[in-house]
Amino acid sequence: MEIECLTQLSTLSHEGRNAIFRLLMRRYPDAVPAGEIASALGQKASTASANLAALREAGLIAQARQGTSLLYRANVTAAQGLVDFLFNDCCRGRPDICPPALTLTSEGTGAMPDKTYSVLFICTGNSARSIIAETLLRDLGEGRFAVQSAGTKPYSELNPIAVRMLRQKGHDVSALRAKNVAEFQGPDAPSFDFVFTVCDLAANEECPPWEGQPISAHWGLPDPVKATGTDAEKTLAFQQTYGALRNRIAAFTALPLHSLDRISLQAEIDRIAATKESDI
Template sequence: MEKMIPSQLATLGHPHRLAVWRLLMRRFPDAVPAGEIAEATGLKNSTLSVYLSALKDSALIDKERQGTSIRYRAAIGSATTMLDYLFADCCRSRPELCMTLPSTSSRPLNVLFICTGNSARSLFAEALLRDMGAGRFRAFSAGTHPADAPNPLTLQMLADKGHATGDLRSKSIDEFAAERAPVMDFVFTVCDQAANEDCPAWPGQPISAHWGQPDPVRVTGTQAERMLAFQAAYGGLRNRVASFVALPFDALDRASLQRRVDAIAQNEETA
């Protein structure tokens, strides 16, 4: 695979091809239809098709058919080989030059959950980690386009589940990009739209993953139908947070930890 690296770097040297690849890396493990990629990047379908072909020819993405739809997914194995090669060469295999590994020895780990409105899913995750983390984590949440306030059904469900809600509010990711904001160890997107957006480069090189959940706020119908959607989002995130807090952080290197948080998104996490 190392023979592909010059071709891969040349392919990623084009800013629009790089943007498409970065989007699919943020969305991993999702397989994303071309129409959604075009909408997120602002590229014409014909132009995007050329870029997707170049990325696939360089083994940077995979293509698969799901029903009548063609979808694209980041080729994580190939990306890992390329980045490991660059790490060994440019960083001389010295982690302290290029990356740091979160440590649980001296302080709680800072974890940020991001969705679009910060009115439901990311607030669920924040409350869950705060209560399930046993003091080992500091949980935060934010939105790329935050709502004015948390959705009332979010607060109702959290209260019904025994979570404190008095300090929960909808807020912008700009708060966490400010100079004196906490440095994050982990950043998780919990909705597709937020993952499609090019968020700030977080200080400290946090480990990140995409734990996408359908948006319960968009569900219409009876009160019971809406509550069922909120319950599904809460339950899905509770399972993922439970898997996350059970990870043996001190026994994993950075690459292994990244693989484990990616696996959580696919509900494949094992002890």
């Protein structure tokens, strides 16, 4: 175990490999194509391939083939083992020298408090997917959630098709606006219980860690704004995004949040992310 963990630490000490592992952890439970990884991180294909091979050899990521593409997913069990080694072996389990989060066990995390939960949805433009998610959770949550959305590179205006669709479905869109994720970071920013990314580009970006250690997940969906064709075909893309998000958010709101500990709750949210829309 010690030799394996030391090998993993040595592998992660390399900047390029560390960047890939961090990206795959943000995208978990997604399996990400090698080409997308290289493009997102600005690594040459040959460099990314060598880094992926090293991470795979160290047991930190898993590889799968889909057609002619190689897909990669973070090995979270290996990551848990590495953290456990650092805390229990190297630090001898001393809570006085480790961050509080590392001292929590499945028995000690406790259930989420029964309260109004604060939730943030993030995408790149904050004009469609995250706006739709914000609206859906606000309405389906029936007052149980304080919901915001933001973009890493927000547009100045919301997508008119998204706004029109939400209005036609009976949602109140009067308070919706595009916001930069920077509004929710920094010392005076509100804390969140949950942070969801709903587009791959936003999840690929390296963001500062969130205060308060919110539970996070990646619910990536194709961008309906990029749909082409007739107005009817474009509208259909937005309808499909709405339906997919509605299914996931309905499953999320059905979870007994106040009776699940953080580890169990994270597992349930990852299950929702990994489940096909037709099976939710």
